[in-house]
Amino acid sequence: MKKIHNAISDGMVDEGAAMLAKLAGTEDEGVANYYLGIIYSGAYGANKDLKKAVCYLKKASREGIVWAKRDLARAYLAQGELDKSLSEIAEIKDYDPECSYFYYRISKELNFSNEDMERCFMHSMKNRYPMALYEMSKRVEMNGGFFHFFNLDSIKFYIFIIS
Numbered sequence: 001m002k003k004i005h006n007a008i009s010d011g012m013v014d015e016g017a018a019m020l021a022k023l024a025g026t027e028d029e030g031v032a033n034y035y036l037g038i039i040y041s042g043a044y045g046a047n048k049d050l051k052k053a054v055c056y057l058k059k060a061s062r063e064g065i066v067w068a069k070r071d072l073a074r075a076y077l078a079q080g081e082l083d084k085s086l087s088e089i090a091e092i093k094d095y096d097p098e099c100s101y102f103y104y105r106i107s108k109e110l111n112f113s114n115e116d117m118e119r120c121f122m123h124s125m126k127n128r129y130p131m132a133l134y135e136m137s138k139r140v141e142m143n144g145g146f147f148h149f150f151n152l153d154s155i156k157f158y159i160f161i162i163s
Contacts, residue, residue, distance in 0.1 A: 001028060004035075013039060013046045030063025037068060041075060050075055066092055070099055073106070082110050093120050097127035104132075 008016035017039050023032035037057035042048035054075050060068035069092050076085035086106045093103035093116075101124035107117040124132035 001031070008035075008039070008044050011045065013044045016044075017046070030060050030065045030068075033057070033063065034060035034065045034068045034071075037071060037075075041071065050079055054079075061088070066095055070095075070102065073102065077106065082106060086110060094123070097124040097129035097132065100124040100127075101129050101132045 004016050004019045007013075007019065017036060020032040020036050020039075023029055026032075033056045037053045037055075037060055038044075039046045040049045040053035040056060042053075054072065057068045057072040057075060061072055069088050073085045073088035076082075076088065086103070089099060089103045089106060092099050094100065100120040104117050104121040104124065107114070107120075121132060121135075125136050
């Protein structure tokens, strides 16, 4: 895998993709499929082919690669398939703050409003996911207050003032 990573990092994306494809049927197949999905998503300067990206990300997702589910949800979103995007991210919405926030944003885009959606938003905010903090600041400002986050000697403060 290191040789493949180095090839891709050095701009030899086609060579790296060919090496990854040879890993089919090995214990590294899931990771290989994930990287192929990322490559075909347009990463590393490769030509974007969302159809291939989705195919490889689905395979990696079935192999249990969590980030493949996240990136598959992103690929569906890029194709305008919000329901599929939500379905994928819903399975891993509690994995980390980024996934929680992504679930919240897709739910919001689909005009859903439920406790789980808000719980995911709060989880991402409490874990200082930047987009969630930004959105919270906009919520507070819309209500006439201000929001500030700062860090003093590893003590984290959130200030919400609503007048």
